[in-house]
Amino acid sequence: MSETTPWWKGAVIYQIYPRSFQDSNGDGVGDLPGITRRLGHVASLGVDAIWLSPFFTSPMKDFGYDIADYCNVDPIFGTLADFDALVARAHSLGLKVIIDQVYAHSSDQHAWFRASREGRNGDFADWYVWADPKPDGSPPSNWQSVFGGPAWTWDARRRQYYLHNFLREQPQLNVHNPAVQDALLAAAKFWLDRGVDGFRVDAINFAMHDPLLRDNPPAPPGPRTRPFDYQLRLHNQSHPDIPKFLARLRALLDGYGATYTVAEVGGADPIPEMRAFTAGETHLNSAYSFAFLYAERLTPQVVAHALADWPDEPGLGWPGWALTNHDSPRGLSRWAAPAERQAFARMAMLLLMSLRGNPFLYYGEELGLTQVEIPFEELQDPEAIANWPLTLSRDGARTPMAWEAGAPNLGFSSGTPWLRTGADHAAMAVDLQEADPQSLLHLTRRLVALRKAEPALRLGRLERIEAEGDLLSFERWYENRRIRLAFNFGTKPVTIALEGQVIAEVNGATGTSLPAFGAIAVEG
Incomplete structure (x- = not known):
């Protein structure tokens, strides 16, 4: 490394x-x-x-x-x-x-927002996303919040809506500013x-x-x-x-x-x-x-x-x-x-x-x-x-x-x-x-x-990704060192063929067989 x-x-x-x-x-x-x-x-x-x-x-x-x-x-x-x-x-x-x-x-309790909602002309007036209502009084756009309901809340101080993509207590900062x-x-x-x-x-x-x-x-x-x-x-x-x-x-x-x-x-x-x-x-x-x-x-x-x-x-x-x-x-x-x-x-x-x-x-x-x-x-x-x-x-x-x-x-x-x-x-x-x-x-x-000791796992390329049925396999490479890995995501054994020195295995895995949820890492 x-x-x-x-x-x-x-x-x-x-x-x-x-x-x-x-x-x-x-x-x-x-x-x-x-x-x-x-x-x-x-x-x-x-x-x-x-x-x-x-x-x-x-x-x-x-x-x-x-x-x-x-x-x-x-x-x-x-x-x-x-x-x-x-x-x-x-x-x-x-x-x-x-x-x-x-x-x-x-938060709507932040000093920035408290100052921003006081009026349209202050130093913080444009620090959040404010907009006038449509002519019928409805919100400026149809945007919806992640947590449910419109992404706009009316504020009587400014007689405008402010934007919040999440909770109404989380007013949107105007990061364009x-x-x-x-x-x-x-x-x-x-x-x-x-x-x-x-x-x-x-x-x-x-x-x-x-x-x-x-x-x-x-x-x-x-x-x-x-x-x-x-x-x-x-x-x-x-x-x-x-x-x-x-x-x-x-x-x-x-x-x-x-x-x-x-x-x-x-x-x-x-x-x-x-x-x-x-x-x-x-x-x-x-x-x-x-x-x-x-x-x-x-x-x-x-x-x-x-x-x-x-x-x-x-x-x-x-x-x-x-x-x-x-x-x-x-x-x-x-x-x-x-x-x-x-x-x-x-x-x-x-x-x-x-x-x-x-x-x-x-x-x-x-x-x-x-x-x-x-x-x-x-x-x-x-x-x-x-x-x-x-x-x-x-x-x-x-x-x-x-x-x-x-x-x-x-x-x-x-x-x-x-x-x-x-x-x-x-x-x-x-x-x-x-x-x-x-x-x-x-x-x-x-x-x-193991990850910390093996540059191939920490930093190496990832190649030959294969997914077939319950079997996932791929290789990690660092310079000329290769580590091959195989994982069984299913409950039935899977036959594999991985030769080399085993550097990690879980759930009884070997180079020829992966039991239920078996996984193995092989050097070489």
């Missing part, structure tokens, strides 16, 4: 949802001191970095993705001093720190100066809109649970000027050395935008793929199709892969029957650690945590509440981490947790898996270590 290779190239990144990782003060909500206390566990996995979901000042209408102060810590999570201590501890353990940046919208861009870049600089090593840029394809406010056309028939799904979102997102703003962000980060940026780009056809946002050496480093996050089934064909979208070509960005995260149901509950989940998890972990790009591990994934059923009366997720029961709650993937099987609340908190713990999570707790050398936790450590 070249000494000039940036640290993030091929790095494994561990996502922490702060509310649910570790509570240090007994209020039932995870916090920054709690994360700092548990960083030894994260470092023991061998990962390269942590990604912290939002911890900024917020009224928590969307649990931190509605930011009221971009340059401060919400008191529920701690203080700026707590954040500094977390960064220092992470760095001492060899972990980089990545944090979210939310540029598409703020250079002053807004400057303010967002100043916020990024604030955290870079405090020692962060990179950013995940949230919902960045929503950052700019069509200034002409043209109506979106109807979408063709398909699965629909929200008004948002009835439209082709041509005009309320994905403006062609977004990469120009990202180039400004990249220039800022380049001044801090080998920092890292990853774009979150959702939607029905994200690949063109993901490539535009990561093109060349003047935009973001990588893009975070949704290919697996909402897949009803994880099949060889789904994986092969996703990998084919990111060939190793000059000027093409670097992909990031996740099987589950804070916005999607936990993968094991989507893809495997209860009796099969342990074996499936082992196969999936080898797959994730074998992909070209950046693997993202979601907290608890190293334990095999499952989706938790949250009854309606306990739901916290605004999207799930608005669209119940058609939208599967994000809360079920945000439940407390399982640290100690016999402790109250599995060692997460001495108080009542903000979400219930999983009924089956005690059996997967860290302390039990630490005591079992054959556990998924120990397998995760071995596979992360």
Whole structure:
């Protein structure tokens, strides 16, 4: 591996949802001191970095993705001093720190929005997206919000509508405005100066809109649970000027050395935008793929199709892969029957650690945590509440981490947790898996270590992707070193022919046979 290779190239990144990782003060909500206390566990996995979901000042209408102060810590999570201590501890353990940046919208409690809604002529008047009503008083366009209902809310102070692609409490920033861009870049600089090593840029394809406010056309028939799904979102997102703003962000980060940026780009056809946002050496480093996050089934064909979208070509960005995260149901509950989940998890972990790009591990994934059923009366997720029961709650993937099987609340908190713990999570707790050398936790450590030790897995080309039935195979190459991999996604054995030294196997796989959910990596 070249000494000039940036640290993030091929790095494994561990996502922490702060509310649910570790509570240090007994209020039932995870916090920054709690994360700092548990960083030894994260470092023991061998990962390269942590990604912290939002911890900024917020009224928590969307649990931190509605930011009221971009340059401060919400008191529920701690203080700026707590954040500094977390960064220092992470760095001492060899972990980089990545944090979210939310540029598409703020909270309606942000000082910028409060000033903007006061009138049409103030310094902040054009910092958000305001528009007059149509002659009949209706909203300026037919745009719909992700969370349901029109994407426009009337404001009596200005006698105008303001745009919000998500909750009405998340007004859309006017990122076309250079002053807004400057303010967002100043916020990024604030955290870079405090020692962060990179950013995940949230919902960045929503950052700019069509200034002409043209109506979106109807979408063709398909699965629909929200008004948002009835439209082709041509005009309320994905403006062609977004990469120009990202180039400004990249220039800022380049001044801090080998920092890292990853774009979150959702939607029905994200690949063109993901490539535009990561093109060349003047935009973001990588893009975070949704290919697996909402897949009803994880099949060889789904994986092969996703990998084919990111060939190793000059000027093409670097992909990031996740099987589950804070916005999607936990993968094991989507893809495997209860009796099969342990074996499936082992196969999936080898797959994730074998992909070209950046693997993202979601907290608890190293334990095999499952989706938790949250009854309606306990739901916290605004999207799930608005669209119940058609939208599967994000809360079920945000439940407390399982640290100690016999402790109250599995060692997460001495108080009542903000979400219930999983009924089956005690059996997967860290302390039990630490005591079992054959556990998924120990397998995760071995596979992360293998990826770190093998340039072919961390940096190499990906070739000869083949998907046939339940069998997926591909090769990773670095210089003249080849690693061949094969995965059985089914419950029936599959015959293969892979000669060479076995460097990893799960579920009893050999070079000639893959049992149910068997997988193998062979050198040579």
